[in-house]
Amino acid sequence: MKVACVGGGPAGLYLSILLKLQDPSHDVTVHERDREGSTYGWGVTYWQGLLDRLHAYDPESARAVAEHSVRWNQGIAHVRDLATRQPGDEGHGIGRHKFLEILAERARTLGVRLEFEHEITPDALPDADLVVAGDGVHSALRTRRADRFGAELRPGRNSYVWLGTTKVFDSFTFAFVETEHGWVWCYGYPFSAERSTCVIECAPETRDRLGLGEGGEADALARLEKLFAHILDGHPLIGRAPAGGPAQWLTFRTLTNRSWYDGNLVLLGDAAHTTHYSIGAGTTLALEDAMALADALRECADLPRALARYERERQSALLSPQSAARYSAQWYENLTRYIDLPPDHMFALLGQRHSPLLPYVPPQLYYRLDRAAGRLEALRRLKRWLGPKIARSAHSRVLTSRE
Template sequence: MKIVCIGGGPAGLYFALLMKQHNPVHDITVVERNKPYDTFGWGVVFSDATMDHMRTWDLETANEVQQAFNHWDDIELRFKGRTVRSGGHGFVGIGRKKLLNILQARCERLGVHLVFETEAGSDDDYPDADLVIACDGIHSRVRSQHAEVFRPDIVTRPNRYIWLGTHKLYDAFTFDFQRTEHGWFQAHIYKFDENTTTFIVECPEAVWRAHGLDQADQQASIAFCERVFADNLQGAALMTNARHLRGSAWLNFQRVTCEQWWLRNRHGAHVVLMGDAVHTAHFAIGSGTKLAIEDAMALTRQFQRLGDTPDRLPEVLAAYQEERRVETLRIQNAAWNAMEWFEVCGQRYCDAFEPEQFMYSMLTRSQRISHENLRLRDRAWLEGYERWFARRAGVPVAEGATPPPPMFTPFRLRQLTLKNRIVVSPMAQYAAEDGMVGDYHLVHLGARAQGGAALVMAEMTCPSADARITPQCPGLWNEAQAQAWRRIVDWVHTQTDAHIGVQLGHAGPKGATHAPWSGPGMDQPLEQGGWPLLAASAQPYLPHGAVPRAMDRADMDRVRDDFVAATHRAASAGFDWLELHCAHGYLLSSFISALTNHRSDEYGGSLAGRLRYPLEVCRAMRAAWPAGRPMSVRISAHDWVDGGTTPADAVEIARAFKDAGADLIDVSSGQVHPGQKPTYGRMYQTPFADRVRQEAGIATMAVGAISEADHANSILAAGRADLCAVGRPHLANPAWTLTEAARIGYTAVAWPRTYRSAKPQLESLFAREKAQGAGQ
């Protein structure tokens, strides 16, 4: 084949040498705008794992790179006058110029044609090529010319950054955070050759403008950065290697994704995007070069697997796109998390966190590095941090003693102290009769109260018969129901060391429906035996559902009073914790979301208006609930529909409920509108709890796809939430909390006395599995 690579970056050069090595018959040309053995940029970073892949694909190139790279294991944080260091991270730094020079020389030895000082304007410039590799960077001309096929999505991010260098040398990947009168600046610093270090300075747009850097040229910007980081630089100068000194050198990062990665052009040549032309990853996790190198590997692998003749190109390129899309999205999602962390750290974490917790939060910013992964990397550092966290939670841990994992530290709210940070989520069981709970609920909640969680939340319980979701939902609208609940609460209090809470909620427009496993299924309206529905507006949840009546003031008074009466009954039943359900499209949620509230009175319109009635209910319940017992509010922090509630709105919602007396916000999302399109994944709702906690200044409970102790410990240790609610795993295993303690080797947790004989057996089982896994 005749192959042309437009762009002589890592992607084009590495693919050219791999493909030429695979089959020397191919005629391969790399077209580069710069001069021979000349390039621009400072150092690039990739992981030890990428180096291992390079050794597999081309040992000669990998050996040359290895001789030139700088390897380090440590990450160092400079923050608030302190220096914190953690090891075991394994990165490789190499000068971009040195890396490209190695790849250029290897290409020449293999017989690849290198054409320099040539600006390739289009794939049309090579009509006789069978394959054109468009690796012409983030501003790819080829991608732009075929935008209707590639369908790129380019998002410009708000932070500003400037890519500089210095001759001061560092022995760790260093992050330096400095506060100025207008806000925080951060520097990403790493050595990449024997005498040069990359020094990237980043800040929010507003801080950048406040310092007048939008009016500063490069030299003025460099001088400013030298002043901000003077304590770090110790007299060393910062440098730019930009090709001109006119205008600002500050940039905004652009995230690039493409729906389609390849096409056949009008000349019959196949064109495929590679590297930054098809995807970018923020420098916060240093994966841009990794992605480019691994693109080259993946495309070569498909040629090896499917054949490297022109007739095989469509199949090869389709397989390449399919293979790389999944891995690329995974890396881009991690990079996005890391990027967002740096964008908001000045607003959320820098002022609030001590250096210890700030370091942990920074290390886990991408959500790729978990709590136990940190233990593998640097056990001593993590145990030191766990010791610090435990002491902050009131657990006296002697220096050198093994500390409890974060999830097993206590948490106090008002006069209630939870023994640990795990909550059994309120999970609807649809097993009541006329609102009465019975033996099933005693067994269900009692088993989970014995399972190690600190707080067991009963399912959504209704303050009136017409507040039910289904005919099988429990209630607290009469004294008989309160007595039935008291039996369960008393059992939990006398037979376990767990606490028990109740969630009060009104189904609103989602009422009078079938249980999930009966009839047509969940959310489907009852054909008979239903009841009139209420909502903020006369809008059904499903298009074919029953139309609710828009509440008038009399309805509001009655429903509020029902909630207050149910609150008194919950207190008399002995519940330790009360939660108000204002999420998931139920009655109070229908007031909050603009998707479901179309009122023109004082209870509609702005967010403040939409919150007016739910806050009225919350205040009335708080006044009726004993002062020493905590009260939380569950909210939907994201409707996942354009025009609905956003995470920014969730902060305002949380502040309002805090002012109304809520002690904690249970941060969920979705189920407000049937057109929702959530982005699922592990711990996918935790960022909402994190944002609410930091920006609204209130304790939060994280929910959603938290299924391992590792998840919970990561969330809690990073300060993203104060409690973790675990739902479905507790359905599968009532003793989930005790099981996870054994799984991670935490043996200090207490078991119910009747079950203690099983404890050493389970702990030994997991210890053997762990030892066997380590030996493989």
């Protein structure tokens, strides 16, 4: 089978690896418009479950990923002048550049052709049995067939900026800072022995009133360094705007697609779906897309049947993380509902932000119920039963109001 993967991100590279492992005779090419090593971004997060799956699919690349990752097993939340630590599941961070380097080297070793600085346009698709659109949330290949895929982009409310820092955090770190114009907060996590990622978020009106979106990026970073001096310990924040350009504030947009394939063109990773960055699942879900597509192609000799199976399985698998991401984003958009709780209560509800029940129960009551549910099986069952019902009812009301 001849396969062309458009986009040299994690999903496209990993799919190329899996297809070559399945059958070395597959003719697989990855086309990437940017030069090699020019990736954007800082570090990505993942959890042990993904690493276990990587080991199951390709132990060699999994070992390299694990070797170059850093780990943490607790979280810390700074609220005003107080800090609260809580143990948690082991998390992993790896530099995006290193991650792509590992996957590209593994793909080359297996005989995949990697063509950098080679842009594929919708008017000149490669001659292949299967064309994989892994060209990101703004996929040109998907956009050209918008009516076929049924893409829908829903913008969030808050603004965020993706930064790096030389401060190496020892835990997954949250910091919430109150200013005269509203709250500003960050998520920080290490991805190497020298660097951490630092995502800073706030309401757009807070950003504007603090002057964080005006002038050059250097001015915005200096102001943010002052706000988060208590966690940066004198280390700088690092941006990626062109010299003299403004800080690259963004609004997250959640992408869904009604269909994931059209003929021999199939969507993968961010071209197919996005989930809010606050749940740290984007890279994991993209790699799981690659695993599912490779499995479907191996087990179904007929291409349309394979693509239909892939679409069905992944759309079903994404229901839970998409719901979690939606509620997580809403938790931050309604931060003032939780921020005045005692710090340990607030941190506990931060960990429960994916719950469909939380937005509809007073925070202190939810905290007490959650604590009690941890001790009583009957309450745990009630919580599991009631949450989705309330969420479905609320979602139906939202859809009705849009009509």
